[in-house]
Amino acid sequence: MTLLDSAVWGGKLYSDGWQESASGHPVVEPATGAQLGTVGLATEKDAHRAAARAAEAQRAWAATSPQARAAVLRRAGELFNEHAAEIEDWLVREAGSVRAKAGFEVQLAVGECFECASLPTHPQGEVLTTEEARWSLARRRPAGVVSVIAPFNFPLILGLRSVAPALALGNAVLLKPDPRTTVTGGVVIARIFEEAGLPAGVLHLLPGDGAVGQAVVEAPEVRVISFTGSTPVGRAIGERAGRLLKRAHLELGGNNALVVLPGADVQKAASAGAFGSYLHQGQICMTTGRHIVHESLVEEYTAVLAAKARALPVGDPAREDVALGPIIDRRQLERVHGIVTESVAAGATLAAGGEISGACYRATVLSDVTTDMPAWREEVFGPVAPVIGFSTLEEAARIVDDCEFGLSVGILGDVGTAMKLADRIESGKVHINEQTVADEPNAPFGGVKASGTGSRFGGAAANVEAFTETQWVTVRPDIADYPF
Template identity: 35%
Template sequence: MTQTIDERQQKVQGYKARFAERGVKHFIGGQWVDSRNGETFETLSPIDGSLIATVASGNEADIDRAAAAAKAAFPEWRDMGGAERKKLLHKVADLIEARADEIAHLETLDTGQAIRFMKSAAARGAENFRFFADRATEAQDGSSLPTKGFLNYTIRQPIGPVGVITPWNTPFMLSTWKIAPALAAGCTVVHKPAEWSPVTAALLAEIMDEAGVPKGVVNLVHGYGETAGKALTEHPDIKAIAFVGETTTGSHIMRQGADSLKRVHFELGGKNPVVVFADADLEKALDAVVFMIYSLNGERCTSSSRVLVEAAVYDEFTAQIAERARNIKVGDPFDPSTEVGPLVHPKHTQKVTSYFDLAKAEGATIAAGGTFDGNFVPPTLFTHARNDMRIAQEEIFGPVLTAIPFENEQEALEIANGVRYGLAAYLWTSDVTRAHTFAHRLEAGMVWVNSENVRHLPTPFGGVKNSGIGRDGGDYSFDFYMETKNIAVSLGTHKTARLGVGQAQPARDAVDKKLAE
């Protein structure tokens, strides 16, 4: 049944009321607590600037409390059987699904993402928990590596308390993507969500507590990167940091964790190319190009923000993109027909829209969009661009697409690889040989051929160059959250050299013989 505008607003206000009344607190050692110093900040909706809730603002003292709780809870959680962890994580997934509507509406309220896409946030989050829950029983499994005289075998063991720092774009899903494998591996967690979208992180902590995850296993500390984030990355009891966010921040985190030799996993920025050859199925390619840059407000790391089009079809193809872009509905993100909502924060809007004047100054054409109203930025297309332009090199992270023509395969490859990023790439062609050879030469951690981003959870997810370190997905996640230990057992057949037992008999006999002569 279609809801009226009043009914939609009433539902949103109902979900919002709980957080508006009690505020958003830290969750440490199984308790909801304020910051030690009492500091707070406000989270505002990007839709209309209204107050959602007052949020506890953590610092070093709060991170220290959370790290101590995670450290204290680690032995019990580490030693819990994989089957028991599996049961608990499936219960988390059940509760996520039961509260799917609440998660979707709060995510839209806090981030501005269209409800049509956020309806899948809970489903994706539950799927992440179920996927890694089913692997909890085998997380510690290793390999048998026999050799002459020895039986070698490996096991995997959880690394210890870990820090998880998540971004403001699709924050609920990305939090589950990081936290679920950490818990399945047997690690305990201190989670620091982005300050621009803290609400659903609190909801996730509430759900995990309700599911029966033991106190201290998952801890939540809100705050700013330069206070709570820095304290987390420097804390000696935190053994690893899993971070999703901007590349420059990743560099800061690596420096901050250097003194404690902290393991890091980074999913960072991207300026992902989608390469369209003239022999491609251009209708399907058009659908994929438009979807991968303009859905989710263009605020996703794997968006195809550069479209490289073979010159023979460049003008026609970009004209079709422009037409589609102008027809995309921008507006109230709670309206199910809306395709693009407001960007997450006025500061981010300012950053994204600053590229409009820059595009003109660099000599590009704004074929669609290029305007804004508050945080609402309509889908924008830059044409007649070159790869040396800033609009082709820098991550804009909004509904903004830069279109660049190419003449041949070699030029397409040079343009595609000619940025500092290497997260994802997309390729459209009907030539099977080219599909494989070109994909092999692309400098990207993930390549989709004749498709938009379609995730298969067992596959590795991550980038190269300035787009990240490490891989998520399947057992690749366990490689980060666990240490691999080799155990060598002698079969009793090898000989060990003997030291410190005096001169060997043959040497003494030779000396005695020499003296006798």
């Protein structure tokens, strides 16, 4: 039996072991429409039952020794390595990932587990000064039950980057993956931790619709919600969490800018821009959605980028060696094409692409773009690269910041000039002489403005802040004297 043998998970939920669910959801291959299996769907009742069980199991898990918790995380990392090929195959078929992206995602999962294995023994507080004759301490305690709601695009790592640190720090987790990628965003994680020795009841897999999402937010046992997804849904979750006095860590949309400075190597810059815009068909929150190029280079840059776009093959990554795989579903495919055609109708020039090819969208370049066009203003979530020119550094900074989002910015060219620009812009991440897509398990990750609530993922500091509560503790050698 393999790790992902459907006999284990088909039509089932992972909640105190694999349990039959009341209904199922087809696992569909976006490239072909073929059904790959059936996953179980949770109900609101399932979610509330899981939350109560998680709260019970969390107490024992939090009391487990740090080294024992660390051992589970290390073993999970080893299992991701051992089963990498099988997991990659599922990422290719279920999520439409090209092979290189699938391999990168699995290795991120390995690194995430190994990085989080250090959290149980990370310092969990500090000694405070005090005016009294006592010791005064601030210690970190597990938050309790954490709900993780993850999207379809990088389904494995965008769920695991919250699940792994939350578990490492002694919490229990309710995981709700996107129904379109429940195997790679949920079943894989549940099976890995099951095999790694995580006690029953500590992790629950709850795929489902919006009602299930609402339940994992509102269940009284849940203290922290970690959500990655669209800004409108994130706003709704944040509002609901605020009303219930719960913490919500929100990593939302992005319309990220790549700035090409005067004097930059155009060939290298266009290569970086193509990677940033076309990796995983542009279905990444950090995708390069806006190319801001100095007026001395903009014509050449657009021509080189368009040539690269035209040369990128599209197709079924499970059966062909392609650079771009399918868009996740027909609705999103038509949305991407609609944004392109609306922008062309508004005056943009189609320098490359702009075509639907089966379940795929060809790498697209738009020139003669203005800042009020849909392809510039909206997060396209597809392989579309609109290009605009600038003349001064002040103008570049203004164009970068004239956006509701603030997730990631890349700046290509002279480092000194790039540093000056970086100091003027609002963004959760700035990458000099790199494009906008980057992630490492030990680095803080998050955005500002409509991109979320800041860096709440990655690195010990962010993870400890995200998934623990601070408790003040004082200790006296004897009972204090009081005036009553």
